[in-house]
Amino acid sequence: xxxxxxxxxxxxxxxxxxxxxxxxLCLTEGVDATEASLVELALVEAVTNTIEHGYRGAHGRVExxxxxxxxxxxxxxxDTAPPVEPERLAAPVRSDEALADRTQLxxxxxxxxxxxxxxxxxxxxxxxxxxxxxxxxxxxxATA
Numbered sequence: 001x002x003x004x005x006x007x008x009x010x011x012x013x014x015x016x017x018x019x020x021x022x023x024x025l026c027l028t029e030g031v032d033a034t035e036a037s038l039v040e041l042a043l044v045e046a047v048t049n050t051i052e053h054g055y056r057g058a059h060g061r062v063e064x065x066x067x068x069x070x071x072x073x074x075x076x077x078x079d080t081a082p083p084v085e086p087e088r089l090a091a092p093v094r095s096d097e098a099l100a101d102r103t104q105l106x107x108x109x110x111x112x113x114x115x116x117x118x119x120x121x122x123x124x125x126x127x128x129x130x131x132x133x134x135x136x137x138x139x140x141x142a143t144a
Contacts, residue, residue, distance in 0.1 A: 002029050002067070002068050003065065003067050004022065004025045004065070004066040005065050005066075006064045007061055007063045009061060010050070010058070010060035012051055012052075018044070018064060019040045019041075020040075022066055023037065023039075031068065031073065031139065041114060042119060043066070043075055046075075046111070049111050050131070055079070056081075060079060060081055062079045063077070063079070069139075071139055072139060072142070075119075076132065076133065077131075077132070077133040077135075078132055079131050083126045084131060089122070089133075120138055121134070122134075
């Protein structure tokens with residue numbers, strides 16, 4: 001089991017290095033390159049959403065904790081941006097026809113769809129300490 005903890009400024013400039021650290025840890029723990037890229041993409045989307053839609057240009061920090069075990073990949077993202085309405089974090093519902101027709105998919109606004117597509121469990125909680133997003137997925141080849 002390996003862990004990664006990073007605290008970054010709420011700046012889009014800090015996101016690529018965080019994503020690369022996530023990818024490196026996954027690869028070090030034997031996660032195949034495709035799965036590591038998916039996890040990196042989903043976490044980059046989640047942190048980017050926090051920065052763009054939570055902090056909206058205000059100063060702040062985002063903390064990322066990643067844990068990779070033989071069976072699971074789990075991440076937690078903490079921030080102190082204004083709270084999010086939980087229903088806004090629900091998986092977007094798109095018809096099969098819309099998904100098949102790439103012309104109907106927006107270039108932006110797909111972060112939640114990616115996050116829910118990569119992770120099996122996505123939970124959000126607001127506490128006195130701030131926002132807490134917990135993400136978890138069964139590793140490829142692992143059994144529940």
